[in-house]
Amino acid sequence: MLSFEVNGGKKLQGEIIPQGAKNEALQIISAVLLTPEKVTITNIPDILDVNLLIELLGEMNVKVDRPQRDTCIFQADNVNIDYLRSEDYRKKSGRLRGSVMLAGPLLARFRKAFIPKPGGDKIGRRRLDTHIIGFEKLGATFNYESGDGFFHLEAQNLKGTYMLLDEPSVTGTANIVMAAVMAKGTTTIYNAACEPYLQQLCKMLTRMGARISGIGSNLLVIEGVGYLGGTEHRMLPDMIEIGSFIGLAAMTQSDITIKNVSLENLGVIPEKFKQLGIQMDFIGDDIHVPAQEMYEIQTFLDGSVLTVYDHPWPGFTPDLISIVLVTATQAKGSVLIHQKMFESRLFFVDKLIDMGARIILCDPHRAAVIGLGREQNLRGITMSSPDIRAGVSLLIAALSADGRSTIQNIEQIDRGYQHIDERLRKLGADIRRIS
Incomplete structure (x- = not known):
């Protein structure tokens, strides 16, 4: 120690x-799973939580090129979904609260995701209710397996809907937004978080081809699209x-x-x-x-x-x-x-x-x-x-x-x-x- x-x-x-913003990094880096094209991210903080998330993506067969410690080029064109059921993924993702941010993009693109019980700080309870309820409203189903400690999520068809969040959770809003950008129809999220980091995520997704209005407010309207492309993004x-x-x-x-x-x-x-x-x-x-x-x-x-x-x-x-x-x-x-x-x-x-x-x-x-x-x-x-x-x-x-x-x-x-x-x-x- x-x-x-x-x-x-x-x-x-x-x-x-x-340094670059830790709380933004966990959202932005998770969003690279939404496209098979290259995504270049700069001003990445060289810290344990972020490096662990990048390592997790590499284990999932996401190509990661890190020409500098603050720059990564990601390409998620051959993601190994089966890795998400492995004991190695359970151990690594369980150490990192931010691993929950992988669920939204995985549901959007691959129609299934696995969320470990929250890890990270010992600062009190951190509910996943906002995330799970939002995914359910989009059409996902879930069950908790006590044997492996995972929430198992599946969604054959994500459909846009109206939802009023029970709390303006930053990670909850980000996760739901990433799931909704490729859902069929229009999703309206009221009582959404509007932190600068959430605004940064929405601006990045828009550059990738998403249709999001209301950025910076607590009312987001998302029109689902069928495909998202690559982009470049610099963190705050x-x-x-x-x-x-x-x-x-x-x-x-x-x-x-x-x-x-x-x-x-x-x-x-x-x-x-x-x-x-x-x-x-x-x-x-x-x-x-x-x-x-x-x-x-x-x-x-x-x-x-x-x-x-x-x-x-x-x-x-x-x-x-x-x-x-x-x-x-x-x-x-x-x-x-x-x-x-x-x-x-x-x-x-x-x-x-x-x-x-x-x-x-x-x-x-x-x-x-x-x-x-x-x-x-x-x-x-x-x-x-x-x-x-x-x-x-x-x-x-x-x-x-x-x-x-x-x-x-x-x-x-x-x-x-x-x-x-x-x-x-x-x-x-x-x-x-x-x-």
Whole structure:
């Protein structure tokens, strides 16, 4: 098992370029199964989850040419469907939550798919209901085989229909869209997710020949087509990494410029960090976070304590709740963090409390943070990373803390952050990877 050893308390300085978006990558790479023609994808993040998905496609006989680590040319002209029933596929796909995204394109093109029970983070239940119900409305049938741990899906004839999603699930919407683009007739999806990554998927599918209207809204209308062709696609920068770097700069009193952030696709993210008192300068498509001795949490207009909560786009993404929480620990003032979507995502705060943070965990979904206001620094400890975002939050805390910290189980961090230790060392961080 690998760990990070961090000597904290150092101010960082320099420029950093965010990786390609992890959450977009899992959708876009799955979509290559919709065509036998070549699909070229660039700005691919070199991270564990994405590399595992690419490896899975290779095992399915998809041709994969990777001329650079951030570029892949896929061609799914000879897919081995039988591999999906193998024990090897069950093991590999079960490790990766994103493998569920293969179901939509497989149903659309090959009329059958197999979904393993969800893997990935231990942050609470992650329902597949939205995916399965959407597929059923399009005409698929499914059954769960407890013996192999798979949902077995079949659809001899997918037909367009109207559906109102029970939740605006990003992965659920993406999966249903990929199944619907080759269904017969018109599919209308209301209460659809409308995140930039979902918009990116719809734009890519449109370039491949799909007919999708309402992109960017929560009402998508899809007219099914009989064939999709090849295309080229470049991924957006990862908004979660961008938010993580903003929090890192504030916590460590560092002067950091985040390059090429695609500001128009960040939504309310910069505003939420401004509410914590963090100064930012927007220079072209870059975000400059100047070194700040102190940042003070705002209150609401009536003077009440600020509440930061997650909400479907264009609300604040749940993946940055952990980052906001740790950043608030050294601010001046108080904030209530409300994580609505995952009941186990705040369970890493005990490590922050051990480091000296003032946090009251009210229940599985809410934590009150009383900012230390630099009165005392956090102190280094040994801790373990429970999930991707909590892991990076603990890394940010360690970089700001006095003394040495050891973060174990960093495979979780590697699932979502590309060569994070190497990139932070270029900013001046004292961090090394040990076994």
